[in-house]
Amino acid sequence: MTSDYIVQLKHVSKTFSGIKALDDVSLDIKRGEVHALVGENGAGKSTLIKVLSGVHFPDDGAEIYINNEKVIIRNPMDAIRKGISVIYQDISLFPNLTVAENICIGNDEVWKRKLNWSQIQQLAECAIAKVGAAIDPYMMLKDLNLASQQIVAIARAISFNASLIIMDEPTSTLSSGEVENLYQIIDNLRKNNIAVLFISHKFDEIYHVATRVTILRDGKFIAAHDIQDVDRPELIRLMVGRDVEYISMNAEKIWDEEVLKVNHLSKKGNFRDISFTLRKGEIIGITGLVGSGRSELAKAIFGLNKPDSGEIILNGSAVTIASSNDAVQYGIGYVPENRQLEGLIGKSSVCQNITLSILNSLCNSYKCVDVTKERQLAQEYIEKLDVRPTELDKLVGQLSGGNQQKVVLAKWLVTNPKILIMDEPTSGVDIGAKIEIHKVLRQLANNGIGVIVISSELPEILAVSDKILIMRQGSIVSVIDKNLATQEAILAKALGA
């Protein structure tokens, strides 16, 4: 019976600087089946794909079998030669080469020292025909739309005699007509005994194309089932239910005063008809899948993403926020998801980072920065937020993730914001630091700041928010009071299941 399996993974773990991204995961894929891989953001799907495709090397003890033979996948080309190809969301091919070149590059059969163009064209045309598409092999890849580029990537996989094609959220960039076409292609592959590992967040798709499903959660294998044996609520139940317990903190007081009101805010391709109110002392949690429009919404409120229509009302009057400078003037603070890139300067000191945005107000009569005043202010905030070590001159890059995030917070707090927006405030920090950041957020709210927290981590959203907005495909699909919400209910809404 074991000969049924084309690829088997056993005991696969992967550790990145001490953090286990994968923990003893197994995955069995049968010949010619469409296998769905599901899990929340950060469950380890991407890492697993990268191990399977030779981008990451797994920790010791991992076993990988292809055709029941134990193998070691050394690098991406090795994986491709062993019959495992990946179709990435962003295609990951060469935009400046032709379709034929993209299909044949690295293929020992035709990609020889001296190239024979008729041979290359023939192989490319043959592979495109096998997919059942019609694309001119002489076109430049960059001149094709994404759907056609995806077909080229699939044709490339076929020409390498792939027995397993991994598709990473293949429909996220396709229109509905193109999705139908992709289903057709997948069906075609299945008939040719090529297995597909299908990574998707969309339940409709999973139930439409997959025959089996493997569920990951927090880097661990949870279950594998035939798709007809699990219904949607069961699948959601398997995806959520983390072991971590956060301390849920309730608001001491929420004022009646509305610090922010958003009315029918829309931006084409980002979000649609968004309305909500944030009151003084309240924490609103916004959740949804990556790509549901939550970060784009946050950027719009902060003036980094101009909305097409709708209004933003601050303290009762409608305002236009045309730039981040405007936003700061209006008392809005925003901490983006990637603090390394957008929030902090790693090679500057803690003190310099904290005071960077308010240097003007720290100037003395000679228009020079009053260093004593600067240091006093920074000192006050690192004590208030408990940044460790409490050294003003430490370089920010040398702090732990949790402490870096506190410096980011300090940087905004010195501007005396009335509204603070945080995108994934605890990504990449350990559990202890997460709880501390949650406490700080609650403390800020209790002091009268309105806080918006965007997070993919459902337990975090449940622990910190007073009110939860769930976004899907650019719209707010549900507003739930924290006391009535469960992880299952939130995920079901976010997925549209």
Next chain:
Amino acid sequence: MNDLLKKREFVMFMMLMVISICISLITPTFLTPSNLLSIVMNNIILAIMAMGMTLVIVTSGIDVSVGSQLGFAAIFVGLVALIPGSNILTVLAVGIVSGIVLGLLNGILIAGAEIPAIVVTLGTMNIFRGSLLLYTNGKWVTALPAWYTSLYNTSVMGIPIPIIILLLVIGVTYFITQHTRLGRSIYALGGNPAIASRVGINTGMVTMFVFAYMGALTGIASILYGAQLATIDPNAGTSFELMVISAVVIGGANVLGGSGSLLGSLIGVLILGVLQNGIILMRIEPYWQNVVVGLTLITAVTLDVVNNRKKEERKKVIYVAEEVKAGGSV
């Protein structure tokens, strides 16, 4: 026809034509066969080196040491030509080998030590020039033998030797880029460096090759340099790298890598050559030359950027239209 109009090379060719027509309206000597031939003959070295620089820039590299390399190889070639008993073949070997050695040195540092190309070649530019001046003590190489200096003006079957050499260089480079795995790897590396090694390209070898090939072509150019001028200054080729890079960029190569064509670079060379010739014929103060080269460069690249932005926008509009048609949601 529509495709032809969109081609970068065609746009640059039209620019060349417009410039030529303007100059010929002002000065009738421009459009004489002898003047046109002299434009070509005066820019053979630039053209040869531009072929190599195109490959370097396609990989998203840059080589600012080629001016120093040219001087270095030219002096060596000259010194060897002075030795009794040397002939065309020894000179050719010395020129090419010294060029390859200098280019390979760049390539090894860039690929092996993973230092950015601009840093490495900025360093070697100074090192090459400095050691050359130390070695020669600043003295010129003069009194070159006639068999060597006549090289530039000799014709074989009615075609001047420098033009034959240029045609050979173009032919070989074209063959490499269009018909070899190595050539396509050069474009692949520039197009998507993160993915290149994932498809089995030895990116280090490709990088070393383009810099060594750049050196080899500089070596060939250095032979013609000495033959053309009959004396060789150890400061020969100073800031010539900027002309080479300008010609390639005017010809449409993207300094971010991935695109660039031999034909485009040749047109770039001709544009620079024609402008230079025009300035002399029209008796404009020669100091204008630098200003004109700079303006041409910026105009060409601006045209490119604007064109690309238009293209992107058009693509976006089409995409949105398709979405709407398909009843897509967001």
